[in-house]
Amino acid sequence: MLRRLCKDVLASTTRRAMSTVPNRLPATFLRGGTSKGIFLNKAVLPTERAEWTPLFLGIMGSPDAEYGRQLNGMGGGVSSLSKIMVVSSPTEEQKAKGIDAEYTFAQVGIRDSTIDYSGNCGNLTSMIGVFAIDEGICPPPNVKEDGQATVRLFNTNTQKIIDTTFPVSETGAPVLDLPQVTMAGVPGKASKIVLDFVNPGGARTGKLLPSGNATDDIEIGEGCVVKASLVDATNPTVFVSYSELNEFLAMDDYLNGKDTPQTQVVSRILESIRQEGAKKMGLDPSAQAQPKIAILRAPYTDEDKSQEVSIVIHALSMGVLHKAVPMTVGLCLGVASKIQGTIAWNIVHGNDSDLIRIRHPGGLVDVGAEFGSNGDVKSAKVIRTGRRLMKGIVWH
Structure with a gap:
């Protein structure tokens, strides 16, 4: 009887210990352009990127080899809905360059276990500045006379700088529901978010024309x-x-x-x-x-x-x-x-x-796109809109 009681107590203690394993991550679900994704503060993740893989697969419901619908997670069965953004404060060196937030984009496989960090997502980038302000990752930006503010971002995937400009309140809080612009594929009007990719040439290869040829x-x-x-x-x-x-x-x-x-x-x-x-x-x-x-x-x-x-x-x-x-x-x-x-x-x-x-x-x-006199690309610009969808916790 005593042995059985000890066994029951041990099992109960084990279950309580297992319940403390971080399977509840603070997360925000946002639409940026024609994509939707999970936004995470890097501070809640393991230090080693290799340990992110099972978390991200679990969050998205991947791999779903049989059905490809990701019903066990937040993914939507298509690449534009199987994305994660990890955002953090800039380093001191980045701050000295005027950078307000750093982020990493992860494209999560749907039918397989691939986590791809090789590129960036322009659509979800439009919401990095908003998320960074909402989460206190960067302080409220300076509000211009026209009610706009610019947040400068550093993307770790491409090692490039992107400026995002959007309307804010007097306190610097992002305002996303102004009826300013429409966007193909998204119903209704919303606030205008301007993305300016600074010096975008050679994002992966270091060269605008990697082969040296136009064709x-x-x-x-x-x-x-x-x-x-x-x-x-x-x-x-x-x-x-x-x-x-x-x-x-x-x-x-x-x-x-x-x-x-x-x-x-x-x-x-x-x-x-x-x-x-x-x-x-x-x-x-x-x-x-x-x-x-x-x-x-x-x-x-x-x-x-x-x-x-x-x-x-x-x-x-x-x-x-x-x-x-x-x-x-x-x-x-x-x-x-x-x-x-x-x-x-x-x-x-x-x-x-x-x-x-x-x-x-x-x-x-x-x-x-704007080119310099030497033929280098100075910037590439596009207008997007975005929307806050949910903030809470996500299981993985």
Whole structure:
């Protein structure tokens, strides 16, 4: 009897001890642009990044190899909903450079256990400054006369600086519900958030044109060669031409989401092009998150003409057609369109505006790039909106 009592007490004590294991992390769920993700204060995570992997997989409900829906977590079964941002205070050295917050982006695999830190997410970056202020990671910023404030960020994935500017109250609290701008893919109006990627060239490779060429020949087997522009700005991207691919592939069926043997061939060839492009950029071809691949096309509808569309894009993310456009890809396209000889430049050549208008499957977005006299990219800008969705705890 005594032995059994001791066993019961030991089991009860063990259960209580297990309940104190941190399986409740303070978290915020935010929409930024056309993405949603979990935002975490780095202070609540283990020091070693390797220990983040099981936490992030658990938070998102990955891997979900059978269904791909991530129903056991916060993910939504598509790449734009399987993202985590880790935010922290800047180092003293960063503070001296005017940086207000540091952050790391994690793209979480859906059907597998991949955690990819190789790139940045432009959409969720729009909410880093808001989160940093809300969490007290950085002090309330100085409010300008126009009611705007700028938070300067450092992204550890790309080692780049990004300025985010948005409306704030007199006390410096971010205000997100002003009916200022609309955004393709998001209903209603919201406050305007301006993202300015400072010196975005060479985000991963150190070079704006990693291969040294505006356009490269990519071999895809059996003597078949296609043109691609390999550009690294905000995130590295492989740009290909719809008109060239459509000569021998069922591009319209593929872009319209049809699943046929012919469209499956398109998918395999696009991945082959992406991998060959990655090799020429000096990147790991097996990492699906970076570089991304995007199909470019000249405006071709009456609506394109009436809406003054400069270029049409279909981008892939993690091997799947994106329902909008990853914002870093959109920004990279804005830069590429200003580089003579690229596929993008050949399409928009003659557009002397500071901005180009991109049509993607979710609607329209205006992006711009500013170059210095030496040919370096000084900045790439885009407008986003965001919304606070939830703040509380997340289990993993």
